[in-house]
Structure formats: structure tokens, C-alpha cells
Amino acid sequence: MWAGRFKEIASDQTLAFSSSLLIDRRLAWYDIVGSIAHARMLAKQRILPKSDVQSMVTGLHDLMEELETGDFRFSEKLEDVHTNVEFRLTERIGEAGARLHTARSRNDQVATDFRMFLRDYTLETCSLIANLQKVLMAKAEEHIDTIMPGFTHMQHAQPVTLAHHLLSHVARLQRDLERCLDSYQRLNVCPLGSAALAGTTFPIDRAYVSRSLGFKAPCENSMDGVSDRDFAAEYGFVSTLCMMHLSSICEEIVLWSSPEFGFVEVSDAFATGSSIMPQKKNPDVAELVRGRSSVALGELTALLTMLKALPLTYNRDLQEDKARVFAIADTLTSCLTITASMISTSKYDKERMLAACQKGYLNATELADYLVVKGVPFRHAHEITGKAVRYAIEKNVSLQDLTLKEMRSFSSIIKKDVFKVLSVQSCVERRTSYGGTASSAVKEQLRRARSISLSGEKKAEAEGKRLKAAYSKLLAPA
Ligand code: ARG
Secondary structure (H helix, E strand, C coil), X not given: CCHHHCCCCCCHHHHHHHCCHHHHHHHHHHHHHHHHHHHHHHHHXXXXXXXXXXXXXXXXXXXXXXXXXXXXXCCHHHCCHHHHHHHHHHHHHHHHHHHCCXXXXXHHHHHHHHHHHHHHHHHHHHHHHHHHHHHHHHHXXXXXXXXXXXXXXXXXXXXXXXXXXXXXXXXXXXXXXHHHHHHHHHHCEECCCCCCCCCCCCCCCHHHHHHHCCCCXXXXXXXXXXXXXXXXXXXXXXXXXXXXXXXXXXXXXXXXXXXXXXXXXXXXXXXXXXXXXXXXXXXXHHHHXXXXXXXXXXXXXXXXXXXXXXXXXXXXXXXXXXXXXXHHHHHHHHHHHHHHHHHHCCEECHHHHHHHCCCCCCCHHHHHHHHHHCCCCHHHHHHHHHHHHHHHHHHCCCHHHCCHHHHHCCCCCCCCCHHHHHCHHHHHHCCCCCCCCCHHHHHHHHHHHHHHHHHXXXXXXXXXXXXXXXXXXXXXXX
């Protein structure tokens, strides 16, 4: 490609070392689409003769077909996907193909292809997140009245409902979905036409290319256009945070399916046995999702480390970005998909959850609040209740098992009505505050969660349709 400048060709060692083809061949479709937009613009601006561009576009369509049928032969010797597409085109159409690279560079090409790829993945991620939310919300609906211990510090804290608990995961995922949609805005700008870094002397129309490829606008600064990888880092972070959430959901499934908890059982389809212990049923899928979050975290760290001290503008280090991001993308999409399937087929054990509420003095705050209602300052109420709890622990009984006389030995304000507020059902049902655990509050949360998740999903869907329409217009025969 650059033989003119060199006396010798690069060694096989250098070629093998610097090739990115194994990774970036995944961008081939986007490279062809970008090339078609670029070629059409060159004709429109009379930079190249119509006849040349006509044969380029036809040739590029043929390459697309080769790609679909698996007939596209990539050459390892040609360093990357961009060179492969250009050379294959020239092989098919001759001289005209050699004109395609007018007013562009691989630097703006790779940035454009990568952004187009990530647009699709970001929208796909939105739909996968919305799907997982649906699964969690369906389970929540089934378990509005299922009472379980709520934990802080992994210690019994206050009773909550399973629905309330599951909807807290939905809320995290909702932020992931919104982060996807938000980062999409910065992703969706078009670097093509930045050329190597400084723009070009040819009278190109960047707005036309940007529009044809469904981008919001051309990027403002050509030097930034070829060097910016914020979009990759942002995609990496948004995805990694989502992986952290999946890891936390799965950690809970692992813990909850232990005999000590026994709160949930994943279906056999999402578990494996042991080669030696016949009784075993292991929640491997959940463990693997938890384990694979390390891939995202590691790759994001590698990406940021690679970027942190690069001088402007394009540096070859940037070639390393795609392997990092593809690994994150594949991890996230597969984990979102399987987590949804696993949870939708899992069974929660209401009795075990309720039984667990009998231990751990989950209703102690209730007793303190009861005293507060009767006029005792909260700090004193806290102390009185603490003493009652210590007494009950020593007697090895629950608070509600103490007699009225025993209760009154801690505070004479306590009356018979105390026993009503001490039941777990009452603990839950009286927490009607906004976002609280009472069934009325949880039903309201579920209603709102459904509507905001749906609106995010719809935005992503509409954007997907818009992109599809832009591509079909661009790819329509001229
Ligand atoms: N394979 C390169 C990458 O992934 C494409 C751009 C190459 N540009 C260059 N000047 N070597 O970043």
C-alpha cells in the first residue's frame, strides 16, 4: 500500500505483529457501507466521475454479498479490514477501485466503522436490558406479598417483600438503559471526512456522508474526529457498570440457592451437577456471569490505560481499542441474555423466606417507632428497644413472644396494642412511604418502572428503525 516510500517491504514478522484483521474483520459490513456513502458523495461533489463511482457502488454491493455468503476472502497480508475491502474492490472492478480512497484515510474510516458498530450494540443492549427488566418485573408481580428479610451488612435488618427487592434491581438496570441512550448521543457523530487528521483539500460534503450513514452530525474537529475514543471508553464503562449489576444479581442467586438460605432454586436447565458428588446441583450460570464481569472490568481498565497518555492525533496504539471493546460487548450481551432466561425459570421459596423473618429481630425498629408514636424521643426508644432485644436474645425468643408484663418492664408506655405492630406483615404493610415496601407502594413502583422501561425500550427501537431506514436508502440501487 505504501510501497512507493519504501526500499524493502515489511517483514512477515512485522506484518503478523501489526495485523488487526482477526479482530476488525467484524467491521467489514460497516466498512463497506461507509465506503458506499463516501463514494456517492465523491460523485455528488464531482470529485470523481459518475461512471467510476457507479462501478464502485456496484462492486461494493457485490462485496457485501460475498460477505453474506462467506465468499469474501480476507488476506492476512493486508493488515486490516479497511485495506482488505479496498483491495478486494479493486480486484473486482479494476482502476476505479483504486480511486475510492480519495479524500479519506483509514484513520477516519476506522473511527466511523467503530461508531456504527457500537450504535448497533448500544441499541441491542437497550433491548436486552429492557427484556431482563421485564423478567424481573413479572417475578415482582408474582411476589408482591412474599415477605423476606431485608439485609444490611448481610445481617437481618427489616422485612421487605421480594417484589420490592427485585424492583431495586430493575431500578439499577433502568439507569444502565438510560446511560446507553445518553452515551448514544455522543457516539452518534460522524468522523468520516476528517481524513488523516487535518481535513482535505477536496470539496467534500461531510454533512451528506453523515446523514447518509444515519449520524446526527459530522464531528466538529477533524483532529478530534480521528483521535477521539471517548465513545469507546464510555461504551466500556456503561457496559461494565451493567456487568457489575448482573454480577450482583447473580451473586445473590448463588447465595440464595445455598441450603443455608434456600430462597431460590434455578431450573435444572441453568445448573450443572458434579462429576463426583451425586447430590450436587450447582448454579454455574450465575457463577459464570459473576466471574465474567471481571472480563469487562479488566478490558475497560486496559482500554483506559491505553488511552491515557496518547498524544494527538491518531496513534497505532488505538488499534488495540477494538479487541477490548468487542470483548466487553460480547460479554455483556451474552450475560444479559442468559441472566434473563435463568431468572425467568427460577422458583422462589415463599415459605423459606417468611420463616427466615422469624429470626434476627427484624421488627425491632417497629417497637422503637411504636414508642415514638406514644411520645418517647427516638433516641430513648432505640435504647429501650435495644434492651428488650437483648433480653429476648438471652431468653432465646422473638420480641413478639415476650409477655406484656415483660415488655412493660422496659417501658410502662407499652400497651397490648404493641403486638399488632410487631407482626412481620404489619412491618411490611405499614411502610407505605414513597418507594417503600408496603404492597401499595410496591405496586406503584412496579407501574412506574414498567412505564419508564418501556419508554427507554421504545426510544431505542425507534432509533434502530431510523438507522435501518438510513441504511436501506443508502444501499438502494441508484
Ligand atoms: N487498523 C487500524 C486501527 O484499527 C486502522 C487505522 C490505521 N491507520 C494507520 N495510520 N496505520 O486503528
